[in-house]
Amino acid sequence: LDDYEHLFPSEQIDSVNNKNKEEKDCFHQSNSNVDRITPTRLDDNENLCNVKKENKMASFVFQAKKLYGRDRHISTIMETFNRAHQSKNSSEMILISGYSGAGKSALVSQAQKSLSALGGSFLCGKFDHFRQMEPLSAIITAFTEFCDEIITGDAERFHQTKISIQQKLGIASVFLANIIPNLNQIVQVPDTEPVDVGGMEAQHMLKYIFQLFVRAISKPSQTRVLFLDDLQWADPLSLDLIESLITDRENKSLLFIGSYRDNEINETHQLTVQLHNIKSKHVPINMIKVGNLSKEYVNELISDAIQTSPQLTHSLTNAVYRKTSGNIFFVLEFLKSICNEGFLYFSLKFNQWEWNIPLIESKNTATNAVDLMLHKMKQFPKDVQSALKLFSCLGTDCEECILSLITSGDGIDEFGCTDMMSSLEFSIEEGLLDYSDSIYKFVHDQIQIAAYSLIPETDKGKYHFWIGNQVWANESALSEKAVFVTVGQLNKGKMLITEEHQIIELIRLNLQAGEKSMSLGAFAPASFYLEAGISLAGSFSWKEQYDLHLRLYESYAEAKYCTGEFEEMHKVVDEILANAKCLDDKLGAYFTLVTSLNAQGKTRESIKVGLYVLSSLGEPMPAHLDMEAAGIIELKKTKHILEEKTDDEILKLRAMENNYKMAAMRFMYGLTLSTMLVRRVVNVWLITRMVQISISCGLCKESAFAFAAFGSLMATVDINLDVISASRMGKLSLRLLEILQAEEYSAGIHFAVYFFIQTRVDHFRKSLQPLKQAYNVGLRFGEMHYAVVAIRQFCLISFHSGENLMIVLEKIQYYGVKMKEHKQ
DSSP: OTTTGGGSOHHHHHHHHHHHHHTTTOOOOSHHHHHHHSOOOTTOTTOSSOOOTTOSSOOOOOOOOOOSSOHHHHHHHHHHHHHHHHTOSSOEEEEEEOOTTSSHHHHHHHHHHHHHHTTOEEEEEEOOTTOTTSTTHHHHHHHHHHHHHHHHSOHHHHHHHHHHHHHHHGGGHHHHHTTSGGGGGTSOOOSSOOOOOOHHHHHHHHHHHHHHHHHHHOBTTBOEEEEEEOGGGOOHHHHHHHHHHHTOTTOOOEEEEEEEOGGGOOTTSHHHHHHHHHHHTTOOEEEEEOOOOOHHHHHHHHHHHHTOOTTTOHHHHHHHHHHHTTOHHHHHHHHHHHHHTTSEEEETTTTEEEEOHHHHHHOOOOSSHHHHHHHHHTTSOHHHHHHHHHHHTTOSEEEHHHHHHHHTSSOGGGGTOSOHHHHHHHHHHTTSEEEETTEEEESSHHHHHHHHHTSOHHHHHHHHHHHHHHHHTTGGGOOHHHHHHHHHHHHHTGGGOOOHHHHHHHHHHHHHHHHHHHHHTOHHHHHHHHHHHHHHHTTSOTTTTHHHHHHHHHHHHHHHHHTTOHHHHHHHHHHHHHHOSSHHHHHHHHHHHHHHHHHTTOHHHHHHHHHHHHHHTTOOOOOOSOHHHHHHHHHHHHHHHHHTSOHHHHHTOOBOOOHHHHHHHHHHHHHHHHHHHHOHHHHHHHHHHHHHHHHHHOBOHHHHHHHHHHHHHHHHOGGGOOHHHHHHHHHHHHHHHHHTTOGGGHHHHHHIIIIIIHHHHSOTHHHHHHHHHHHHHHHHTTOHHHHHHHHHHHHHHHHHTTOOHHHHHHHHHHHHHHHHHTTO
16 A cells, blocks of 8 residues: 555545554455445545535435345336236236335335336325325326326327327216316317216216226336325225226236335225235235345445445444334434434544444434434424424425415414425425425425424314415315315314304315215215214204205215215215205205115115105106006007107207206106116106106106117017117117217116117127127216126127127126126
């Protein structure tokens, strides 16, 4: 070394000599080991730690360029991706579990770079424990970011994506654009109102449309990777949708990666139940358990971070490991903490990092990262602490537009926050927050928890109440997401509400959030908001707030039916029937009751209640001793009425305006399928009356179905067999389907026309494609009952039409699995 020391800076020569004295019995096995103990130049841009010459207690800044102890996990992710990308047999799933701070998200982030280079395209979202009742929050985030990426990307990709979505979704893009608004900027969404469906139909519709959407944006050459973080906080609808996407047999270009905290779920947790369902469908699930780092890897991390030989860092590693147990987030925050306190410091004298083990050991540190972060935040300026408190009330992230609503109002200074945005910038510099794409977010959940714990328990309601009111004050600027933010905040601070008008407004907000959740098929969040509204409405009698009570209870009854809580649903229906002022106000409850009885298999009881309601609406069923003969009379009577009308006269009939007749048509339609199975004579009466009402009172959407159903009667009832008239009715119903824009009824119409009528006038094979279309349309609009019977007949006709039996068997097996997936 003496021969070459003139080539090196004197401080490096001194440092090496010092190290040689310290390690006189050590031999270095390689040049790389020598490199590790040779101090790096202080102006080296690649240094992993930031050393400020003017301050002997330098600030420790770790930059995560490397994962430690995760090579095996990275290999599992890469192998799974390669299978999904190359085999195309089915979609695959990776589940990453571990405690908070173990590095689950960092693992996926590291793998993302490699997967993207291999043709993987990432969609990322994160669930938030403060927003568990916001339906589809992480999924909407993931697909919204995808749309933004397409909008701002190159023109060719934009054009290809646009064409693909238009071809797959068609008019269904209207429904999806209500959930992902920036989809409007990619495809020309038809200027029509979305189809008004509710209950289970809305959920079926949502899952199928999302399947179509993911198929549209996936392609064999580019596997779509959907990563959703913190699944333990996912709402039930999100978990249902994940299952629907990963089990979609028509999309083999999807890799789903999910992470969750396994210590926060048990065998009865919704996530556990959903995973059992997915496993039962033979979806390949690759489990990765991310634990704490071993002491060896913690030593390697520390060695890299301070550019010191791993042989020299064991004492520091032992002290750090005893305090942190190897939890990576805790390790990093602890290192920053002891650096800031001067227990770990850079010595300019020796040009190396040094540490004081006795001081580190005696440090009265927290037992977890949250307490450590809390201690750190308490050292910040009061204004910064106040900003972090307010921001933490919103969860782990918040859009800048919502923050602006909070900061633009009066009263923020009451919380000690004079300049929130500057304080958030300070927090970004301190490594607590990130800012990207107009969204501020905590870099880790535990930092948000620490910031929230700065607020005394007795004051938290005050913070939430003020934030909710600030957002609500800008009602005209509220997006649907902001509505969920507002109601979530105000519900947490409702104990501070004293004014009657404030209570009523919060009831309305909960009702709005509940109805929006119902429209998405998110029944658990809907129940939560509606229960909150009903609880607040308890301050008023039905007489004082009649309309609010009625809407709350109607929606709540439907939500309880959809979640299968039938006993509770019956109680809610009884409450409505006992307090409703008139028949009009009872109809919603009756419809939910009829539908739920049918869903429970109580078909005859369902028909009985339905007929009672029809009688109340002025449509009593005749009480004949010989019902079969009476049915034939009604058939002939209806046929005669139709023979006296031309097609044009029928198609140009006025729109139905009588509310009772419109309600009767809705109930009759709801009863047709169940009566066809168990009470055929009632079925005949219902269908003939639907046609008669349409002719005498005008047309409604159900009229299109009525003509198709009447045609099926004329084609199948032997005593009145008239195939020519049946064919005429079928054609009329298809014309009315288009004129009345009755798409939500198209599955039942296509089933009636192409199974009962068309097979009588043409070859069986000509009905195959329309029946398959009926199935697909039924899925698209949530009409699962007619979708099921249509595809059943599709398989039956395939068997009888001379197709290869092996192909028929494959169809039966394929659609059999599909029906199980749809729980039919």
